[in-house]
Amino acid sequence: MKISRKFILSILLSIGLTGLFLVAFGCRKIRQDMLIATQAKISLNTRKSGSTDPVRYPADARIIAFYPGRPGSVKILTEDFHSAAFPEISYAGTHILFTGQKNSGDPWQIWEMNLKNLKYRQIIESIEDCTDPAYLPGGRLVYSKLTVNDTVLAAHCLYTANLDGSDKRQITFSPCDNFSTLVMKDGRLLTVCRQLVPVKNDATLMVMRPDGTKADMFYMKKGSSIVVSNPRETGDGKIVFIESYGDSDNGGSLAGISYNRPLHSHIDFSSGNTEMFLSVLPLTTDKYIISCRETDTAKFTLYEYDPVKKHPGEIVLSDPEFDILDVVQAKEHERPKKLPSEVDMQVKTGLLLCQDINFTGYTAETSSPDGRKAQMIEVLGIDTTYGIIPVEGDGSFQLKVLSDKPFMIRTLDGKGNSVSDPCSWLWLRPNERRGCVGCHEDPELAPVNRVSQAIKKPPVTIPVNVTAVKEKIVELE
Secondary structure, eight states, X not given: OOOOHHHHHHHHHHHHHHHHHXXXXXXXXXXXXXXXXXXXXXXXXXXXXXXXXXGGSOTTEEEEEEETTEEEEEEEXXXXXXXXXXXXXXXXXXXXEEEEESSTTOOOEEEEEETTTOOEEEEEOOSSOEEEEEEETTTEEEEEEEEEETTTEEEEEEEEEETTSOSOEEOOOSSEEEEEEEEOTTSOEEEEEEEOSSSOOOOEEEEEOTTSOSOEEEEOOTTTEEEOSOOEEOTTSEEEEEEEESSOOSOBEEEEEESSOGXXXXXXXXXXXXXXXXXXXXXXXTEEEEEEESSTTSOOEEEEEETTXXXXXXXXXXXXXXXXXXXXXOSXXXXXXXOOOOXXXXXXXXXXXXXXXXXXXTEEOSSOTTSOOOOEEEEEOSSSEEEEEEOOTTSOEEEEEETTOOBEEEEEOTTSOBOSOOOSOBOOOTTOEEEESXXXXXXXXXXXXXXXXXXXXXXXXXXXXXXXXXXXXXXXX
């Protein structure tokens, strides 16, 4: 019986592609140029809503692996899932964390896959949606979970857990959504944060330690901008991300900031281009891979990108049926620092010290624009006031605040009239000690070298109607 040459070639091609992935996913070392991406078949303009950031719940999404320049090498990794998205690579480059919906209508949960044999396991199981996982040093992960309670109302808070799903710990406690968390090389978390109450604000980049302490604004650009994509850290000290203006999460411009001066170093890497960007992966300091499209009806496609020339280069991967939402590289990368924690769950409060409430912006001000000097502060909860406290003569105050409760602070004049708008939401972890220079001050400023008058007195307990707090034997003060 004769066998056609065409049939033989098809068999050889099949064997070749199978061998390619056996090398990639078998017992041998995973090739360093393999990319892993999220594809979504449904248009980004018609994705499932119900979240303040619907991009985190893409319908009909899948995770694929492929080699650049080899369209035939595409392999679907999540065929067993109704929808799966946003993989993050382990430090050894051998596993991925991802968020997945096993069956239609199921809550989104956190899974891990071994890239050598493609076996997967569920790490986080919850009745609420869980998304945006990332590896932490020390065998833990961080992820976002829809949290509904009296403390945060309904918000996507950050949690950490062991990689076997045990020892779950909530680390953010404010009515704000937190998505797209990056574990930076210095060990801190950088998360896209958006306030929901009392008003919905622009998304900012917030930084904190993995135990939820020292949470502070890292980057904000005024003008109704929102951060669309996962922020990524480059090898030359930059943080790059996609930024959109208005209230759209369907793409934007490619932006970057300096790690050392995030509030004063904004760079537009897409100036003059009409492409709409959706995600960015820095490979080297002068070579990125970006997902972008030229029109509202076009599919998001992966391109090489030179951040200096600010123009897309060769196509890395395109598909006429799928948008490509993001991409990561399956390679070993630097393990972040493991930061120590000051949290002590036996302590029920934290301490907050402010040096001068009349120090605002970039200069020391003695009064508001209409001549009124701030002499008191009001501490606000979500739907109540926790108390009004006079400050010291030098403008300082010290508070002992019940831990893991969100609060805002606004300044008042001597008659109780508001001098400034409330600050963004704050919380203190058990045993945390925090300090600030002033109100709405530049976070890059260092405090003046003087002893504040408030430090010489016992702190004021917040809420002020709390007369006693049962602490462990060693008190905070």
